[in-house]
Amino acid sequence: MPLDPAAKAVIEMAEPYFPRLGTEVLDATEARRILAAQPQPEAEPVPVARLEDRRLPGPAGAPEVPVRMYWPAEEATDLPVVIFCHGGGWVLCDLDTHDRTCRAMSNATGAIVVSVDYRKAPEHRFPAAVDDTYAVFSWVTGHAAGLGGDPARIAVAGDSAGGNLAAALTLMARDRSGPMPRFQLLVYPVLDHAQDTASYRENALGYFTTADHLRWYWQQYLGEEGDGTHPYASPLRAVDLAGLPPAHIVTAEYDPLRDEGEAYGRRLRQAGVEAEVQRYDGVVHGFFGMSGQLTAAGAASTAAYAALRAALARGTEATS
Template sequence: MNRIPLRAQALGARLAYALPRPLRRAIAGRPIRIDGQELALDAQLLITLQRLSGAGMVNETPEASRRKLEASERLVSGPPIEPVTVRGLVLGGVPARLYEPAGVGDDAPLLVFYHGGGWVVGSLDSHDNPCRFIAVNAHVKVLSVDYRLAPEHPFPAAVDDAVSAFRHAVAQAADLGVNPDLIAVGGDSAGGNLAAVVSHQQVLAGGPVPAFQLLFYPGTDGTTRRRSRDLFADGFFLTSDQMDWFMDHYMPEQDRRSDPRFSVLLAEDLSGMPPAYVATAGFDPLRDEGEAFADRLAASGVPVVKSRQADLIHGYINFLGVGTRFREALSEATGALRTGLALSGRKGADLNT
């Protein structure tokens, strides 16, 4: 497969998903059922195609893994979603990319987005289409943050960049053409971790606090091995061994992994955190810690929607170019973001009247 050009591989993937369902099922194999859940055919077919192509997130070194992830994302991310105006900028020394969908004004809501990739891989490019999708469907501007990656820049470099980018976005709201009271944070996996950590750090600092948290299968506790990590340790895109590889690069000192800037679930107090939509994937080793974080938020008095996409796998917001199930899941999330920001804006208006 490595000898086949990426464009041809991407075409092959789209053709596979265009086959009649019985043929797609024949390629993917018998349905997979674990823990009372059945894996979506779209997800099972993707895993089969990735195994055939050798795609994945980890390949020996961080540099090789970054190249491999960028190549694999091009196979499944789909053509760029339009109409969106995109421009690069720097906020407080942190590179970023601003997405502006057609029809939003100069007082639009903003989502500060942190990409996934275990704090080691991933980039603005790897998450370009998810940011476009969110911008268009939630009718918000999206600021994607290019935080520093480990192992070149281990913990807490990513946290420092994530917090700095959010604070500068608030301070420069007028220049960005956004409402400073309607700035949310979000991200997937390691990016979901950073978004939650930014929210918590802003609460501790006395504000400004994000208006909303959009968290996709976030990592929230690097100290405890939960049941889902054993159930889905291998064969479902993100593996247990890969989780160790990522954490060892980002936070190699195991005795420091209880730091709430890493394991935000272990923070002493989560009250005052922004309302949240916490999405998990049923076939994901991170599932249980993401849901534990949602439960902890709710117990702390934080409005939260906990949404398990029971038939999906880790990384699903990146698979927009194949099938339909992944787009459905991201569409639900963008609706939650739009609703959450609208309610936040109404609350602010009520306070000002």
Template structure:
């Protein structure tokens, strides 16, 4: 219901109310992973099919971490002739609290990203919790990054234009992959694109309290996702789980960070952008005050989502044009 204190735009409020009426459990009483996946699959199947044309789509299994199974990926290539060769390559990690989501549920979103940016996009089906708890997803994310870097000639052709990207838990994995690469001397992406990322693992921020209910992604669900990922013995302060807690962020790739004003994770996304900037990492921030956690998936319904997608795809395209000018040093937009 809309109130005088509601900070969502009217279009966003209508969408949130609709989703809450159809899928109320995602905002509160999710009790197991199977039920959570059922809800998100129903949400996706209930949306109109989007025939976003790309050049080709290929499913493949790439090497996983040592001792782990291979990682399913879906490779989206742009329409031939629309993007000059060489082009950027994006390694994309889907959202879903490390518990739900898949390359299938993100098919339309990734097709949009491929078509608008002109990049080859590798959508990564990393292992999910609670069957595979931390650090399984982080390990898969780094392994997928390494595979993409080693296969760059086949995928995109420009070794200077490798990008990692993701939303929510996928934004967490995108930047964690960069942290692991820095630690192990692995491939360094030209850009990290983080859409309302989970970076702190904490629940004491002002946005967590202020946006805890009424904006679709309830903090009860967020806490539950975190518990499934970490388990009873997980180290919640480990930088691979909570990159905001890393002692040093210097040497990380330039970042493009999107946050939403009605998102419980807003403050930790902004705090991470600040930490990167303080470490002399070039950062562009785009903040959308009247949006909610998940808005990026609805460019067909929300002007702000279209604007956010345009900004992200332009940043990715720029990574292919000139690595040195992806972001203005210390710049902030929006």
């Protein structure tokens, strides 16, 4: 369908403030400065019962990992838990940029949400971000009860590069024969460094997130020596996807990443893993967090949070 007029308006409003990554802006520090200077819409934070910033143990020999925890109810026990990984190409964004999403997720799912401020590239290249994310997941599985959570009901979620980390975390958990998340929510995830799909060509320019942006992100994340074929970098390239948790995957019609997200859903199903893929037509990468501007964003978040809530309900079991 044609590009949603509201999405087009968002693109036109945001483009003057978004750095031309990979062409005019090559330095990550400068890109972060430009994004931080963007005018932010004035909006009251979505209320949650409790919020706490903490630092959790990182991987062996690495620094502690900052996290932000959200509780949907005071003094609750045995709540489900969602480990959330924010997007931003492994380079940009932080706990604050995705704060509103995490608040909405906690309230809509009735879960404690643990948002991970993993180490960023290019200062810390692959696999630092996924190692941090796995370290947080491991800590939460061992300490969930102390947070008021249920260690048997933990999911992972992420958008864009955060979706990449969430998917990689499930592969790492399976490969290490450790605790496994019950569910994975992947919102327009980055899943393959090859960048050679039809959607990359069709949506390379003009839809906010461009092929140049994504190419630059991969360069920052992998550097000159990084192995983009490694399944923890490119989960779509994993030889075997059997034994992973069920998934809900969100894609956008006008997104270079559309095809790899949908291909991942097909491969999960072929491996015997339950996977639902929801494409939202007329919208672009990044639309999920625009519920105040785009009808599709409200529909996507409602469906995604309903899938999370159902998967984490007491008495349900992960299937694969």
